[in-house]
Amino acid sequence: MNWREERTKARNTNNISKFLNHPNYLVRDGLLDNKNITDDILEKLSHDNSVQIREKLAKKYIERAIKDSNWRVRYAAINDNPEVPYELLKDLLNDKDLRVKNKAQRLLEIQKDYIYRKDFDNSITIKLVIPGGCNANCNFCYNKHTTNMQKNSSLLKEQWLNNFLISLEQIVLKIEERQPISIDITGNEPTLDSDFFIKVMHKLRSFSLKDKISRITCTTNGIGLKKVAPFMKGVVNYVNISVHDYNQERRNKTFRTYNPTDEYYKEVVQILLDNNIHTSAVAVIYNEINNFPKWRDEFIKWAEKIGFVSLRFRHNVYFNNNNNFLEYMNNTINDKNFYLIQKENTPDSNWCQLTTKNGFLVFFLKGVVDTYKVSPGIEFIVHDDGKAYVDFNKKIPFENYDFPIGYVFDKK
Numbered sequence: 001m002n003w004r005e006e007r008t009k010a011r012n013t014n015n016i017s018k019f020l021n022h023p024n025y026l027v028r029d030g031l032l033d034n035k036n037i038t039d040d041i042l043e044k045l046s047h048d049n050s051v052q053i054r055e056k057l058a059k060k061y062i063e064r065a066i067k068d069s070n071w072r073v074r075y076a077a078i079n080d081n082p083e084v085p086y087e088l089l090k091d092l093l094n095d096k097d098l099r100v101k102n103k104a105q106r107l108l109e110i111q112k113d114y115i116y117r118k119d120f121d122n123s124i125t126i127k128l129v130i131p132g133g134c135n136a137n138c139n140f141c142y143n144k145h146t147t148n149m150q151k152n153s154s155l156l157k158e159q160w161l162n163n164f165l166i167s168l169e170q171i172v173l174k175i176e177e178r179q180p181i182s183i184d185i186t187g188n189e190p191t192l193d194s195d196f197f198i199k200v201m202h203k204l205r206s207f208s209l210k211d212k213i214s215r216i217t218c219t220t221n222g223i224g225l226k227k228v229a230p231f232m233k234g235v236v237n238y239v240n241i242s243v244h245d246y247n248q249e250r251r252n253k254t255f256r257t258y259n260p261t262d263e264y265y266k267e268v269v270q271i272l273l274d275n276n277i278h279t280s281a282v283a284v285i286y287n288e289i290n291n292f293p294k295w296r297d298e299f300i301k302w303a304e305k306i307g308f309v310s311l312r313f314r315h316n317v318y319f320n321n322n323n324n325f326l327e328y329m330n331n332t333i334n335d336k337n338f339y340l341i342q343k344e345n346t347p348d349s350n351w352c353q354l355t356t357k358n359g360f361l362v363f364f365l366k367g368v369v370d371t372y373k374v375s376p377g378i379e380f381i382v383h384d385d386g387k388a389y390v391d392f393n394k395k396i397p398f399e400n401y402d403f404p405i406g407y408v409f410d411k412k
């Protein structure tokens with residue numbers, strides 16, 4: 001029997017101890033994939049004379065691993081590990097290997113300034129910023145505040161198409177299986193160049209790591225949806241259409257250069273539904289609203305009539321004194337016509353999910369412009385140049401991110 005056959009046996013055997021002292025470490029390594037393996041056996045393997053096996057078990061037996069004679073085992077114990085106790089890291093500051101020492105130093109710095117969010121049970125988001133412009137001209141548009149948005153040239157778009165999956169892969173592979181991953185396709189206006197958007201759909205459909213993505217959403221003002229919707233089927237799970245107001249006249253004033261009608265929304269929501277995609281309406285609240293409860297309730301009625309499954313209120317992230325938003329949110333939470341499902345307050349967002357008596361979902365989300373500044377790790381960006389970043393302003397390339405990846409940290 002060759003070693004490959006023996007390793008397959010080791011992976012499936014009920015007689016694990018038979019393989020424990022096998023002379024070939026590749027066969028013993030097979031035991032790590034055996035579903036029947038016990039903690040006792042794993043503990044024994046953590047003393048194995050194979051560095052490869054000890055490396056694989058380093059995080060589980062960290063106290064032993066950081067005393068290992070091989071630097072690779074000590075490094076594996078703390079690399080991408082946010083839970084190394086402070087005392088162990090302090091000891092490693094005297095490690096004879098500079099790589100281990102530097103890694104311990106960085107983890108101690110992180111522990112000083114950040115709290116590791118242990119109970120994070122949501123997905124890590126990757127924003128996919130489609131290059132190009134927008135047909136609307138909202139005065140609160142976040143793209144007006146970011147510099148270097150790439151211009152709408154076909155050469156840049158071609159380069160983006162060639163590069164964005166590599167960047168996506170770079171991030172997904174680093175997150176490993178630690179958290180579910182969701183992709184949010186955004187822009188400028190992602191569907192403005194509908195032919196380009198369709199090419200993006202084709203690429204995403206054949207993305208080799210697609211099974212590692214738990215869901216894909218798209219945030220759009222809806223301009224190109226009629227044409228692109230059939231190509232989103234099986235790729236995009238959920239669409240958010242920014243509508244901002246239920247009243248046509250006020251909506252026109254917000255978009256300034258785009259005047260979508262109720263009939264148009266009805267039509268695109270139906271087309272999306274026919275392609276198994278649910279659609280939410282989004283409204284950025286960017287100024288004070290007279291009689292908010294009345295406006296909100298009219299908005300909900302309108303959204304239900306159009307066919308949206310939920311309504312998402314967001315605050316204007318560039319307007320710091322937007323306290324009205326929290327007042328509107330709390331007003332709704334305290335309204336007996338709504339039932340609160342979830343509420344969360346973290347450094348990167350203050351949000352809640354409610355339902356009306358009819359089961360229509362309403363969300364309030366007060367987020368921040370740059371999640372990296374307050375909660376690194378919660379979001380990564382594949383930007384409009386096709387490259388991976390950790391912040392929306394493209395200041396920090398993904399390869400320079402020096403926190404454990406796949407975990408979320410909150411600034412103290």
Ligand code: SF4
Binds near residue numbers: 135141143
């Ligand atoms: S629709 Fe969106 S991207 Fe376009 S101007 Fe308005 S906020 Fe900006």
